Amino acid sequence: MDMNFHPEDLAFRDEVRKFIGKNLPNDLREKVRRGLHLGKEDFEFWQKKLNDRGWFAPHWPIELGGVEWSSTQHYLFQNEQVEANCPSVMPFGVRMVAPVIFTYGTDEQKQRFLPPILDSSVWWCQGYSEPGSGSDLASLQTKAVRDGDHYVINGTKTWTTLAQHADWIFCLVRTSSDGKPQEGISFLLIDMKSPGIEVTPIITIDGSHEVNSVFFTDVRVPLENLIGEENKGWTYAKFLLLFERSNSLTGGLKQQLHRLKTVAAAELSGGAALRDDPAFAARVADYEVQLRTYDALELRTLGKTEPGAEASYLKILGTDLQQLATELTLQAVSYYGNPSIRDALVYGYNEPSIGPEYAAPAAPQYFNYRKTAIYAGSNEIQRNILSKAVLGM
Amino acid sequence: MDFSLSEEQQLLKDSVQRFVREEYELEARRKLVASDIGYSEEHWAKMAELGWLALSLPEEYGGIGGGPVDTMVLMEELGRGLVVEPYLTSVVIGGGFLMAAGSKEQKTELLPKLAAGELKLAFAYAERQSRFDLNDVECTAEVSAEGGGDSYKISGHKGVVFHAASADKIIVSARTSGGSRDADGITLFLIDNNADGLSRRDYPTVDGLRASELEMDGVAGAPLGQVGGGAALMDTVVGQAIAAICAEAVGCMDVLQETTNEYLKTRVQFGVPLSKFQVLQHRMVDMFMECEQARSMTYMVNLKVDEADKVEREKAISAAKVQIGNSGRYVGQQSVQLHGGMGMTDELHVGHYFKRLTMIDTMFGNKDHHLKRYADL
Numbered sequence: 097m098d099m100n101f102h103p104e105d106l107a108f109r110d111e112v113r114k115f116i117g118k119n120l121p122n123d124l125r126e127k128v129r130r131g132l133h134l135g136k137e138d139f140e141f142w143q144k145k146l147n148d149r150g151w152f153a154p155h156w157p158i159e160l161g162g163v164e165w166s167s168t169q170h171y172l173f174q175n176e177q178v179e180a181n182c183p184s185v186m187p188f189g190v191r192m193v194a195p196v197i198f199t200y201g202t203d204e205q206k207q208r209f210l211p212p213i214l215d216s217s218v219w220w221c222q223g224y225s226e227p228g229s230g231s232d233l234a235s236l237q238t239k240a241v242r243d244g245d246h247y248v249i250n251g252t253k254t255w256t257t258l259a260q261h262a263d264w265i266f267c268l269v270r271t272s273s274d275g276k277p278q279e280g281i282s283f284l285l286i287d288m289k290s291p292g293i294e295v296t297p298i299i300t301i302d303g304s305h306e307v308n309s310v311f312f313t314d315v316r317v318p319l320e321n322l323i324g325e326e327n328k329g330w331t332y333a334k335f336l337l338l339f340e341r342s343n344s345l346t347g348g349l350k351q352q353l354h355r356l357k358t359v360a361a362a363e364l365s366g367g368a369a370l371r372d373d374p375a376f377a378a379r380v381a382d383y384e385v386q387l388r389t390y391d392a393l394e395l396r397t398l399g400k401t402e403p404g405a406e407a408s409y410l411k412i413l414g415t416d417l418q419q420l421a422t423e424l425t426l427q428a429v430s431y432y433g434n435p436s437i438r439d440a441l442v443y444g445y446n447e448p449s450i451g452p453e454y455a456a457p458a459a460p461q462y463f464n465y466r467k468t469a470i471y472a473g474s475n476e477i478q479r480n481i482l483s484k485a486v487l488g489m
Numbered sequence: 490m491d492f493s494l495s496e497e498q499q500l501l502k503d504s505v506q507r508f509v510r511e512e513y514e515l516e517a518r519r520k521l522v523a524s525d526i527g528y529s530e531e532h533w534a535k536m537a538e539l540g541w542l543a544l545s546l547p548e549e550y551g552g553i554g555g556g557p558v559d560t561m562v563l564m565e566e567l568g569r570g571l572v573v574e575p576y577l578t579s580v581v582i583g584g585g586f587l588m589a590a591g592s593k594e595q596k597t598e599l600l601p602k603l604a605a606g607e608l609k610l611a612f613a614y615a616e617r618q619s620r621f622d623l624n625d626v627e628c629t630a631e632v633s634a635e636g637g638g639d640s641y642k643i644s645g646h647k648g649v650v651f652h653a654a655s656a657d658k659i660i661v662s663a664r665t666s667g668g669s670r671d672a673d674g675i676t677l678f679l680i681d682n683n684a685d686g687l688s689r690r691d692y693p694t695v696d697g698l699r700a701s702e703l704e705m706d707g708v709a710g711a712p713l714g715q716v717g718g719g720a721a722l723m724d725t726v727v728g729q730a731i732a733a734i735c736a737e738a739v740g741c742m743d744v745l746q747e748t749t750n751e752y753l754k755t756r757v758q759f760g761v762p763l764s765k766f767q768v769l770q771h772r773m774v775d776m777f778m779e780c781e782q783a784r785s786m787t788y789m790v791n792l793k794v795d796e797a798d799k800v801e802r803e804k805a806i807s808a809a810k811v812q813i814g815n816s817g818r819y820v821g822q823q824s825v826q827l828h829g830g831m832g833m834t835d836e837l838h839v840g841h842y843f844k845r846l847t848m849i850d851t852m853f854g855n856k857d858h859h860l861k862r863y864a865d866l
Contacts (some may be wrong), residue, residue, distance in 0.1 A: 230829050232758035255830045300833045301825075301840030307833075364618040366625070367670055375857040430851055431615050431649040434694040450692060450702060451617065451648060459695045463844065466825045467833050474829065476768060 099395070105168050112176045119145045120182055127443045128181040131355070131457035133304075136219075136261045142183045143190075143216040153190050153214055160198055160206070161214050167398040171344050178347030179354075186258070187343070189213040189220040193266045195339050196283065196332050200324040209264075209285065223253040223267035223286070223310060224333070231477050233268070234277040234330065238312060240269035240284060242319070247271075247284065249292075249315040255471070259295045259308040262288050268333055271326050283329035285321040292316075300467070302460035303438060337473065338407055345414035346391045352421035353387060356380060359428045359454050370428060379424055386417055405486045408478040415468035415475065422462040429455040433462075492788060498562045504539060505563055509570030515838045521573055522697040526655060528574045536574060537606025546584055550600035557729065561736040561791040568740025571841055573697055575609055575652035581733045583610025585726040586660050586677065590714025595679070599658075611656035613647035613703055614723070621854035623662070623723045624672045630663035630710065641665070642686075642707040643678055653701035654691040656682055661703075661710060662719055675719035678710030685709070696845040728806045731853050732794040735787040735813045738849045741842045742780045742816060745824040748839060749776065752828055769827065776820050783816035804866050807859040814856040817846035 101109070124138060146152040154170060156162030165173070178184070185191070194213050197205055212218035229236040238251025249269060259265065265286050272280030286293075292315035298307045323332055360371035360380060370376050390413055397406040426433045432451030439445050440456040449456060469475045483489040494502065512532060521529055536542055545560050546552025553559075560581060567576060584603050587596055602608035619625035628645030643663045653659055658679050667674025680687065686708040689701045714722050750773055753764040763769055790809035796802040821843035825832035832839050850856070 225830065228757075230758065232760075235758070299835040301835055301844065303835070307830075363620070365620045366622060367618075370620070373857075375861060379857075426847070427851075427855060427857070430620050430855070433851060434649050434696075434700060434848060435692045436695040437692055450690065459844075459847070462847070463695075463840070466822065467830075469826055470829050470833065474826075476766075479768075 099392075101168065101172075105166075105172060108169055109172045109176060112173055113180070115149060115151075116177065116180045116182060119149075120180065123443065124183065125181045128183055130443075130453070131441070131461060132443045133441050134183055138183050139186050140216050143185060146185070147214055147216065152185070152216075153194065155191070156194065156210075157198060160210055171346075171394070171398055174344045175347030175350070178351055181351070186219070188222050188258070188262070188266075189216075189218065191339055191343070192222060192336055193220050193285070196266070196323060196336050199335065200283075200332050204320070205285075205323070218263045219258070219261050221256050221259045221262035221265045221288075221310075223256060223265045225255045226252055227254050231474055233333075234281065236268055236270060236277075236281065238267065238269050240271050240282060240317070242271075243316075245319050246316045247319065247322075249284075249286065249312040249317055251312050253310040253312075254307075255298070256295075256308045256310045257306055259288070259310050260297065260305070264288055265310065266323075268329050271329075278330040280327055281329040281333070282326050283323040283332045284317055285323065286315065286317050290315050290317065300464065302463040303436070304460065304464065338404070344394060345410065345418065346387075346394055349387050349390065349414065349417050349421065352418065352425075353380075353384060355454070356383070356421055356425050356428065359425055359452075359458075362452060362454070363428055363430070376428070379427075383417070383420055383424060386420075390414060390417060405482060408473075408481045408485075411472065412475045412478050418468050419462075419465050422458070422465045426458045426462040429458045433459040494562065498559060501541075501544075501559065502562050502566055505541070505566035506569075508535070508539070509566060509572065513570040513572060515841070518571060518573065518697070518841075522693070527693065527697075527699040528655065532572075532574050533606050533609075536576065537604070541576070542580055542606050543604035545580060546600055546604050547588060550596055551604040552600065557732055557791040557794050560729075560733050561787065564733045564736035565740040565787075568737035568845075569744050571697070571741070571838075571845060575611070575655055577730065577733060577737070578611050578652045578656070579603065579609045582612045582726060582730050583656075583658075583660060585729050586610075586612070586713055586722065589725055590677070590718075590722050595711075595713065608658070609652070609656045611650055611653045611659045613650040613653065613659050613661045615648045615650075616646060617648055621858040622670065623727060624675060624720050625670045626662050626664050626675050627669050628661065628663040628705065630665050630676060630678060633709065639711065641676075641678060641710050641712065643680065643705050643710045644686075644707055645705055647703040647705070649694075649700045650703055651694075651698060651700045653682070653689060653703060654699055658682060659703070660713060661705070661708075662723065663710070665716055667717075672720040674717050675723075676716045677713040677719045677722060679713050680705075680708050680710040694848065696848045697841065724803070727853055728802065729794055731806050731810050732787075732790045734849050734852060735783070735790055735809050738813045738817050738846055739780070739784050739787050741846050741849075742783055742820045745820050745839060745842050745846075746773075746776050746780045749773065749824045749827050752831075763827075772823055772827065776823050779816035779819050783813055783820075786812040800866050804863055807863040807866070810854060810859040811856050811863070814850040814859075817850055821846040 143152055153161050154163040154165055158164055190213055197209050226236050240247040240249050265288055267284045267286055268281050269284050270280050271282040292313040294311040296309050297305045299305055361369050363370040365373045432455035435450040540553055541563055543552045544555040548554040587599055599608060614623055616627055630641040630643045633640040633642045643661055658681055661678050661680055662675055663678060664674055665676040686706040688704045691701045694700050753769055754762050756763045786809040790805050793802055793805035824839050825843055828839050831837050
């Protein structure tokens with residue numbers, strides 16, 4: 097056993113740091129650091145910088161633009177970016193649909209869809225959940241019916257993140273009602289500009305617009321946009337979910353801890369810094385210990401080549417910690433969690449802040465992060481997976 | 490021992506429930522929250538007409554002479570409706586200060602107007618450095634040269650003053666002597682909202698209310714209560730306010746518990762209602778037990794809030810606030826979780842109750858603050 101990074105890992109980390117230092121502009125770093133709203137152009141800018149260096153799709157096969165990194169290097173690469181306040185990579189194209197395309201797609205599909213994902217010229221969103229199909233995803237009802245060389249799609253997808261910016265959507269659709277529900281699902285790629293698609297925003301409790309409903313009315317999709325075989329979509333969807341759940345969360349958690357400590361150092365309690373208040377200090381220490389535990393757990397899983405059941409417990413424990421960090425930060429800002437000025441979360445807001453500048457995102461983030469225990473398979477569903485797959489119950 | 494409501498209290502409860510049913514559909518509330526002033530003058534007039542504003546005020550000044558339990562009944566139903574009118578700040582807190590410490594003239598002038606809905610009050614206490622310590626006061630008050638000893642000039646900053654914009658008068662804590670965290674030397678003052686030297690920055694809050702930052706530069710104020718005796722006065726009235734918001738929180742929690750229970754029974758996944766899953770049944774039972782505990786502590790604190798023994802009273806207040814914080818957090822978070830994506834939407838009422846409960850935890854001190862206070866008593 098050895099818990100230290102090898103010298104070549106550390107050299108790699110320094111190389112990543114140097115790259116970030118050279119390429120991440122200060123205003124973008126500031127936006128991320130302060131938890132302000134990022135626009136499409138912010139994500140695009142950073143993704144293009146990464147792609148210029150050949151680092152945008154490191155987990156792809158080398159011949160398609162990937163890099164031959166160890167899992168430790170992937171871990172370091174992701175976490176260095178988060179800790180340095182780089183914008184996150186939008187996962188829907190590069191991390192989600194792309195692995196499905198390069199694993200199950202035809203050569204034609206690979207040539208058509210992968211290059212525009214690499215250069216960030218085409219944005220993707222994910223059409224999985226439906227109003228009646230959340231945790232029970234396999235019960236989905238959006239229908240695809242063959243009509244000549246097209247499928248005709250009717251139905252509704254919901255909680256579709258950033259559909260308002262997407263050019264394409266990858267969808268699970270029902271192509272058969274025979275047999276088990278899982279056996280009649282197909283995986284389709286659909287152009288968002290197709291006639292009959294309507295996107296309506298869903299505003300969440302923090303006041304933001306991240307998710308949408310997507311309505312399909314007689315939308316015609318060429319048969320060639322089917323991935324793999326008809327009625328085999330569930331297999332591809334499960335493969336993709338493993339990728340969706342296998343993002344390293346350690347870097348983000350460390351960044352949240354850093355932010356919490358900054359706030360606790362600046363806030364006052366009884367004439368001294370809040371970080372010196374014994375009760376609050378104990379809470380922060382407890383959080384930090386849990387974070388170390390999470391990090392050790394995640395490092396232990398690095399050796400594995402395929403993401404498996406550990407993705408489920410990392411998701412449960414990681415999202416619990418994400419939520420706890422937002423809760424502690426909101427507690428730290430006390431009364432200044434109350435003011436709600438949407439524009440204060442936009443970079444370049446010119447009015448002086450109400451209370452300390454760091455207070456404005458505290459409540460919205462606390463409310464927004466409730467989603468993390470719900471999305472990508474709720475934490476209850478993850479426990480079902482673990483009890484079945486690992487404990488054999 | 491008797492925990493049942495009197496006939497009058499039951500009538501009051503019914504009457505508030507009717508008001509909430511008729512006036513506080515989520516869509517109607519949404520419009521109110523988005524309006525210029527953030528509440529409804531018509532509602533306020535109606536609340537006066539129905540006697541709610543007079544409920545806790547003394548009969549000799551146009552009130553009804555009710556006690557904390559009456560206020561509790563009213564606050565619980567206002568909580569169930571997520572009512573945004575400034576009842577807590579005007580009547581419970583503002584009226585509480587006037588009753589506890591107002592001079593004969595102040596009471597005669599102001600209490601009848603308060604009861605009639607012609608006067609609104611706000612309470613400015615928090616400062617940038619104060620966190621939850623009511624005695625951490627840096628605003629200062631000096632005897633005014635032209636006032637002849639009874640008029641003061643107040644200077645300094647007050648933060649997150651709820652409903653300051655709609656208030657006619659604001660009650661401000663300021664230091665007339667002593668160091669910045671001394672209990673001695675704090676005095677409460679009544680200032681006019683349109684006074685010279687006062688500037689306000691108004692904003693909405695995350696739970697749909699309104700608040701303001703106040704800058705005061707030599708604002709004229711009349712003492713409310715004994716000069717230098719503000720700390721004890723705040724303990725009394727803020728204690729009453731805590732007892733009242735515990736009841737508001739209980740109203741919020743019950744709605745969430747009932748709604749979530751109903752949702753689990755109707756939402757079908759995997760071919761059965763969610764309520765058939767044992768893990769969710771147990772979660773729901775835990776939510777229910779939190780509601781019952783919160784209600785018990787709310788009754789307890791409202792029966793003890795006027796208790797003469799200071800330690801007994803203060804312990805009851807802090808204990809109740811801790812329990813409400815715990816219960817409110819659990820019930821709020823789990824209601825969102827069990828509603829899944831729907832719980833995250835602004836469209837559903839669940840998130841709005843969750844946000845209000847979150848902010849009630851902060852108000853007048855969160856769990857950590859009250860645990861420490863309890864231990865120190």
